[in-house]
Amino acid sequence: xxxxxxxxxxxxxxxxxxxxxxxxxxxxxxxxxxxxxxxxxxxxxxxxxxxxxxxxxxxxxxxxxxxxxxxxxxxxxxxxxxxxxxxxxxxxxxxxxxxxxxxxxxxxxxxxxxxxxxxxxxxxxxxxxxxxxxxxxxxxxxxxxxxxxxxxxxxxxxxxxxxxxxxxxxxxxxxxxxxxxxxxxxxxxxxxxxxxxxxxxx
Amino acid sequence: xxxxxxxxxxxxxxxxxxxxxxxxxxxxxxxxxxxxxxxxxxxxxxxxxxxxxxxxxxxxxxxxxxxxxxxxxxxxxxxxxxxxxxxxxxxxxxxxxxxxxxxxxxxxxxxxxxxxxxxxxxxxxxxxxxxxxxxxxxxxxxxxxxxxxxxxxxxxxxxxxxxxxxxxxxxxxxxxxxxxxxxxxxxxxxxxxxxxxxxxxx
Numbered sequence: 427x428x429x430x431x432x433x434x435x436x437x438x439x440x441x442x443x444x445x446x447x448x449x450x451x452x453x454x455x456x457x458x459x460x461x462x463x464x465x466x467x468x469x470x471x472x473x474x475x476x477x478x479x480x481x482x483x484x485x486x487x488x489x490x491x492x493x494x495x496x497x498x499x500x501x502x503x504x505x506x507x508x509x510x511x512x513x514x515x516x517x518x519x520x521x522x523x524x525x526x527x528x529x530x531x532x533x534x535x536x537x538x539x540x541x542x543x544x545x546x547x548x549x550x551x552x553x554x555x556x557x558x559x560x561x562x563x564x565x566x567x568x569x570x571x572x573x574x575x576x577x578x579x580x581x582x583x584x585x586x587x588x589x590x591x592x593x594x595x596x597x598x599x600x601x602x603x604x605x606x607x608x609x610x611x612x613x614x615x616x617x618x619x620x621x622x623x624x625x626x627x628x
Numbered sequence: 629x630x631x632x633x634x635x636x637x638x639x640x641x642x643x644x645x646x647x648x649x650x651x652x653x654x655x656x657x658x659x660x661x662x663x664x665x666x667x668x669x670x671x672x673x674x675x676x677x678x679x680x681x682x683x684x685x686x687x688x689x690x691x692x693x694x695x696x697x698x699x700x701x702x703x704x705x706x707x708x709x710x711x712x713x714x715x716x717x718x719x720x721x722x723x724x725x726x727x728x729x730x731x732x733x734x735x736x737x738x739x740x741x742x743x744x745x746x747x748x749x750x751x752x753x754x755x756x757x758x759x760x761x762x763x764x765x766x767x768x769x770x771x772x773x774x775x776x777x778x779x780x781x782x783x784x785x786x787x788x789x790x791x792x793x794x795x796x797x798x799x800x801x802x803x804x805x806x807x808x809x810x811x812x813x814x815x816x817x818x819x820x821x822x823x824x825x826x827x828x829x830x
Contacts, residue, residue, distance in 0.1 A: 470656035
């Protein structure tokens with residue numbers, strides 16, 4: 427396809443050389459130009475469509491104070507995620523005083539939080555199915571502390587989307603016990619967080 | 629003669645192809661929007677959600693290093709927003725200023741000093757220290773910007789303005805919470821969090 431027209435391309439034949447070379451010169455080879463043009467087209471096409479930032483949608487409940495915030499939920503279905511500083515998380519199920527799952531530290535990501543979420547989700551599903559209300563799923567309460575950062579929040583919300591938790595809420599109130607629990611692992615004794623967590627158990 | 633004919637047929641006439649290629653190239657160059665330099669560079673956290681942000685009817689609140697910046701899409705909406713804001717705060721802007729504001733990127737100054745930013749050349753704006761938009765309860769300009777942008781957008785496009793929060797991954801939670809509170813005070817309970825792309829397996 428590509429054919430380079432150099433000055434002496436028609437030099438193979440004698441006699442008609444002059445006429446031929448003049449004729450050939452009038453035709454410019456456009457292959458390189460077309461190549462470049464298509465390269466640029468591809469570049470602009472991709473950059474225009476791919477540069478749109480992604481977003482995750484977050485719907486929060488109405489902040490109306492008249493609504494009764496003390497909605498009673500089944501403690502067997504709830505799981506609380508406490509987010510501390512330095513990417514620490516504590517999770518427990520049920521009430522903190524009488525937990526279904528003792529508070530423990532987990533890490534962010536596939537092998538940490540997601541594993542636990544999936545396991546708990548299965549348990550809750552089994553529980554609600556036994557209760558005869560299989561349409562009710564797990565409820566996750568996300569509690570970001572003041573020391574947690576925005577990446578932690580997005581990570582946790584992302585896990586919710588991946589695991590498919592039907593109901594989750596961001597709660598900002600911390601009880602003193604929860605603060606203590608979180609403080610234990612975030613402090614200098616962070617080397618053995620699991621032991622500390624179980625030690626607070628009665 | 630027969631040999632010569634064969635040789636000719638190998639080279640195609642690329643003029644038409646070249647024309648089309650450059651036509652498309654021109655189209656994509658003209659439709660592509662130049663990427664505006666970010667005044668406040670933020671490192672967005674990654675997530676697996678695939679939803680894209682809309683191109684228009686969008687206000688972006690950028691949060692980074694404790695500062696809050698604001699940006700609305702659409703020249704007409706921006707102009708009207710500035711008008712409403714200048715009425716409310718009694719800060720006068722000339723037509724020239726309004727036109728500059730219409731094509732400006734996001735900003736993070738109190739409205740009283742917005743004129744200094746507008747007066748600067750676009751290339752010099754990056755060097756101006758922008759302290760962020762005041763958002764505490766005494767001087768809540770952020771809430772007014774959002775509210776007026778919503779009014780302006782509704783007037784111009786008869787559509788609700790969507791709000792996106794673009795936070796830095798290392799930003800601490802309280803300031804994110806503060807911005808969410810500002811939004812919720814205006815009954816905006818649904819908004820987007822801008823995130824980067826992450827692979828499924830992580």
